Amino acid sequence: MRWVTYLSPADGRERAGLLRDGEVRAADATASLLDLIEADGGLAAAAERAERAPAEVVDAAGLRLLAPIPRPPAVRDFLAFEEHLRNAVKALGRVDLPQAWFEQPVFYFTNPAAICGPDEDIAISPGSASFDYEVEVAAVIGTGGANLSPDEAEAHIAGYTVLCDWSARDLQAREQTIGLGPVKGKDSATSLGPVLVTPDELESYRRGAGYKLAMSGSVNGQHYGGGNWSDIYWSFGQMLAYASRGTQLRPGDVIGSGTVGTGCILELSGLHGNERYPWLRPGDTVRIEVEELGTVTGHITEGAEPVPLKPG
Known part of the structure; x- marks a missing residue:
């Protein structure tokens, strides 16, 4: 369905x-x-x-x-693609991959009040000069549960949709020097849509930990990058099981996969340079497409001026 x-x-x-x-x-x-x-x-x-x-x-x-679920109770976004992790670590000038990532999936909570539909204006985060998109898929919880096993967790998924996690990379980098975050680096917008596809519709595409379905991003009609859902390291069953440890997943909760390999400008600029893949600017149009799930489009607009926090 x-x-x-x-x-x-x-x-x-x-x-x-x-x-x-x-x-x-x-x-x-x-x-x-x-x-x-x-x-x-x-x-x-x-x-x-x-x-x-x-x-x-x-x-x-x-x-x-x-958005299929315009007001989700909670939004968790994981980092489940190894290629994205490797490219992002390189782009940030680091060398070693965090070993903990291979032992457990990791996520952050993002803003359920900032959900956008599949074809909307997306304002740049206030104060950001390094605005980015992320090509992702998301699962929507159908039935609640706690302390689930990966096999049990799969049965709790109502369906899948496309997710774009709009990211202010400069704000994110600054905030995370404090040891918290992403905070305002990920707080302004998350796009979902255009449809919620029930798992039975995708069963014939199942491969490995995911589904053999292409994922891609383009800016102003130019293909930028992407990969395949089947490249995912952590399955949604594993991600949901981890998210449910010691707490309750609720119907309507959104669980993002994190970015597919080369599915964002941060990775591409680290691999090829910012001259070829510049940060998003007002007037840009971004299209995020996942085979069988459809397309999310964001029309980038000027962000608000940040309000000063201190006098002077």
Whole structure:
């Protein structure tokens, strides 16, 4: 199944709908996609209602899509691709890879209030001169759970979507010298969409710890870089299991994969230089594409001026 969250052309209300054959069929007049996930029978029951007695049926073409889960309870973003780690370490002028990364997946919490849809303006983080994108996939939790095993955790996934983690590299680097972070380096925007694809739709693509699906990023129509989901080192089952240790995952929580190898400017500038791959500027258009999941587009705009924290 493929689900979207959209603004109804009839009344402008936010609705969740089943995408099929160029049409979107709303399962309910008022329920959000998270409501449908949490209801008895989950998305399977919602799909049956959408087919049998939809609240509305609209043409998918031209619909204003929102993030599938516009207001997730929590957003965790991992670093699960080894090539990204190796390239980022090199770009930052370091030599040794952190051994802990090979022993456990790692993540940070990002801002659930900063979720953007799949085709929106993205303002540069205030004060940043090194603004970047990241090509990622994300899992959305369908049923909650704690202290899960990797095998158990996979069954808790409602679906997958494209994620772009917009990153202020200069703010991030400065903050992390203190021992905390990424803080404002990752706080301004995270794009999700355009659809939530249930795991059964992807099963035939399963390879290794992931799925054999291409992931790529482009700026102003020029392909920059990317890789394949099947290159992932830590599976989503392993990531969810780790995230659930000693705590409760909740329906609607978003779990990002981290950047695929060469899926960001930080890596590419470290490999080829900033003249070839400059940081993002107002007027740039970024497209993040994952095979079978669709495309997220960000139109880069000027950021706000940072408000001084001290007089003078």
